[in-house]
Amino acid sequence: xxxxxxxxxFFVLLALATLAxxxxxxxxxxxxxxxxxxxxxxxxxxxxxxxxxYVKVWDAAPVLRWLLNSLTVGFMAAATVTLSSALVxxxxxxxxxxxxxIAFGILLSTxxxxxxxxxxxxxxxxNKLGMIDTQIPLWAQNLFGSAFYVFLLRQFFLGIxxxxxxxxxxxxxxxxxxxxxxxxxxxxxxxxxxxxxxxxASWSDLLKPLIYLQTPDxxxxxxxxxxxxxSFALSGHYEWEIAIAASVLAVAPxxxxxxxxxxxxxxxxxxxxxKG
Amino acid sequence: xxxxxxxxxxxxxxxxxxxxxxxRSPLAKREDRAGWLFISPWVIGFVVFTAxxxxxxxxxxxxxxxxxxxxxxxxxxNYRQLFDDPRVLKxxxxxxxxxxxxxxxxxxxxxxxxxxxxxxxxAGGFFRTAFYLPEMTPAVAAGAMxxxxxxxxxxxxxxxLGWFGINGPNWTADPNWLKPSLAIVSLWTVxxxxxxxxxxxxxxxxxxxxxxxxxxxxxVTRFFRITVPMISGALFFTVITHTIAAMQMFxxxxxxxxxxxxxxxxxxxxxxxxxxxxxxxxxxxxxGFASAMAWLLFVIIMLITFIQVxxxxxxxYYHGDR
Numbered sequence: 001x002x003x004x005x006x007x008x009x010f011f012v013l014l015a016l017a018t019l020a021x022x023x024x025x026x027x028x029x030x031x032x033x034x035x036x037x038x039x040x041x042x043x044x045x046x047x048x049x050x051x052x053x054y055v056k057v058w059d060a061a062p063v064l065r066w067l068l069n070s071l072t073v074g075f076m077a078a079a080t081v082t083l084s085s086a087l088v089x090x091x092x093x094x095x096x097x098x099x100x101x102i103a104f105g106i107l108l109s110t111x112x113x114x115x116x117x118x119x120x121x122x123x124x125x126x127n128k129l130g131m132i133d134t135q136i137p138l139w140a141q142n143l144f145g146s147a148f149y150v151f152l153l154r155q156f157f158l159g160i161x162x163x164x165x166x167x168x169x170x171x172x173x174x175x176x177x178x179x180x181x182x183x184x185x186x187x188x189x190x191x192x193x194x195x196x197x198x199x200x201a202s203w204s205d206l207l208k209p210l211i212y213l214q215t216p217d218x219x220x221x222x223x224x225x226x227x228x229x230x231s232f233a234l235s236g237h238y239e240w241e242i243a244i245a246a247s248v249l250a251v252a253p254x255x256x257x258x259x260x261x262x263x264x265x266x267x268x269x270x271x272x273x274x275k276g
Numbered sequence: 277x278x279x280x281x282x283x284x285x286x287x288x289x290x291x292x293x294x295x296x297x298x299x300r301s302p303l304a305k306r307e308d309r310a311g312w313l314f315i316s317p318w319v320i321g322f323v324v325f326t327a328x329x330x331x332x333x334x335x336x337x338x339x340x341x342x343x344x345x346x347x348x349x350x351x352x353x354n355y356r357q358l359f360d361d362p363r364v365l366k367x368x369x370x371x372x373x374x375x376x377x378x379x380x381x382x383x384x385x386x387x388x389x390x391x392x393x394x395x396x397x398x399a400g401g402f403f404r405t406a407f408y409l410p411e412m413t414p415a416v417a418a419g420a421m422x423x424x425x426x427x428x429x430x431x432x433x434x435x436x437l438g439w440f441g442i443n444g445p446n447w448t449a450d451p452n453w454l455k456p457s458l459a460i461v462s463l464w465t466v467x468x469x470x471x472x473x474x475x476x477x478x479x480x481x482x483x484x485x486x487x488x489x490x491x492x493x494x495x496v497t498r499f500f501r502i503t504v505p506m507i508s509g510a511l512f513f514t515v516i517t518h519t520i521a522a523m524q525m526f527x528x529x530x531x532x533x534x535x536x537x538x539x540x541x542x543x544x545x546x547x548x549x550x551x552x553x554x555x556x557x558x559x560x561x562x563x564g565f566a567s568a569m570a571w572l573l574f575v576i577i578m579l580i581t582f583i584q585v586x587x588x589x590x591x592x593y594y595h596g597d598r
Contacts, residue, residue: 040430091314121329144321204414270475
């Protein structure tokens with residue numbers, strides 16, 4: 001790659017910015033391999049390698065359980081929201097039914113609603129249903145779609161030439177087949193975006209697990225990590241190497257996901273705002 | 277299509293036509309049914325998890341409800357208490373201060389990075405990936421990490437500042453620096469915005485810049501007269517979404533500064549509104565009061581967004597494809 005000299009300053013600035021964005025994560029990984037006394041030495045390559053930090057986390061907390069819980073909850077949340085939002089989005093995009101505009105207007109207005117307004121009654125509903133301290137409240141609402149994703153997917157469905165649907169109708173395709181055989185496959189990239197966004201959101205969430213989970217065995221990874229940090233504060237015994245190793249475990253699956261879905265994710269981020 | 281419905285509904289009664297409204301063909305009726313069937317998951321979800329809870333939360337906000345007994349009405353007490361409770365006001369002002377730091381800084385920072393990315397052309401792909409990486413980090417992990425990086429004595433950030441002869445503050449312990457600490461963590465995850473701006477910048481026709489250059493417009497003029505207006509849609513979108521998100525900030529603040537260990541002795545300088553709301557609802561079980569807090573937040577967000585939209589509509593330029 002040839003770098004024209006006029007662009008050099010930009011590359012230098014960009015390199016510095018990149019360092020600011022990426023270095024903390026590199027620091028985290030390197031610190032996770034250091035003994036507690038050297039966490040703050042800020043060397044990139046640990047002077048003393050102590051991978052046993054990960055064994056310590058393993059012994060101190062049910063991290064494997066937490067990771068599996070996060071995976072399950074994340075998958076359920078993402079799969080349900082993708083399917084249901086796609087169905088609803090197709091309904092809004094394809095059919096010219098009575099009341100559509102009003103319904104869609106209401107859907108759009110719910111995007112602005114702060115979660116706090118519904119948080120307490122929704123908690124009371126799950127409480128009534130005896131679902132507190134289960135993982136169901138963490139994803140079950142996704143069965144009903146999510147306004148933002150419906151909006152996003154509708155834009156994609158509107159982009160499919162209507163003639164395709166008409167032709168399929170002439171061939172005797174039912175409404176549901178239109179969705180399953182034409183709309184759904186043609187919007188795969190958009191569906192992947194929705195899936196990944198929701199998986200990431202679910203993986204990162206702290207508030208819902210805080211509200212709904214009590215038994216440590218049911219915790220998701222962020223909730224578990226918070227538990228670890230809290231336990232230091234309670235005991236006054238700051239075993240940072242454990243928290244750091246646990247943080248790496250919480251981030252790593254997301255980085256792997258990003259490595260595989262990079263294209264989709266970055267293009268998805270760029271298009272969501274354009275569509276919005 | 278709503279107009280057709282309204283017209284036919286209005287004229288139906290007065291005309292001596294045999295039918296109340298022009299009969300919709302069986303096909304149209306089928307389409308009505310199918311449409312509603314497809315959107316029914318959202319309709320059910322809206323009624324059960326949005327509209328119903330909104331009404332319930334409004335009702336609860338006028339009651340005292342501690343979960344052990346049935347709620348009993350207290351009229352406007354909760355709302356009066358909102359303005360008497362110093363921690364509500366403190367948390368509100370903390371939230372505003374945090375938003376006032378993060379939203380403008382985040383916008384400027386992201387725009388500067390996006391403009392640099394655009395300059396480097398193809399190599400931008402690598403940087404785009406690097407900038408987005410922090411967004412994949414769960415807020416709890418980012419919070420834990422920055423507690424260490426921002427450590428006053430040994431943290432990396434103060435060490436780097438030290439190279440430049442700057443004596444960094446005790447970020448996570450000094451009450452004055454708690455909100456800047458939160459803003460720094462948020463700035464670290466601004467990569468998604470960079471990508472949005474980059475896409476917007478790439479959509480600006482090159483001819484505009486060429487024409488302006490011919491007319492003798494300097495870089496500053498070109499920036500303010502072409503770049504900013506042409507990407508104002510994206511700027512507007514992100515400012516609104518960032519503001520709404522900042523007003524509801526929770527994960528980071530709670531991770532870094534709150535937990536079961538949090539006693540009344542600790543500083544309230546990091547108490548953001550959602551943290552206090554959460555504490556009221558799920559630690560003190562003051563469900564009625566917390567509901568009133570939620571409605572106050574709702575009204576504030578609506579007001580801010582309304583003002584932003586009013587201002588935005590005057591300045592935002594939408595491309596022809598809107």
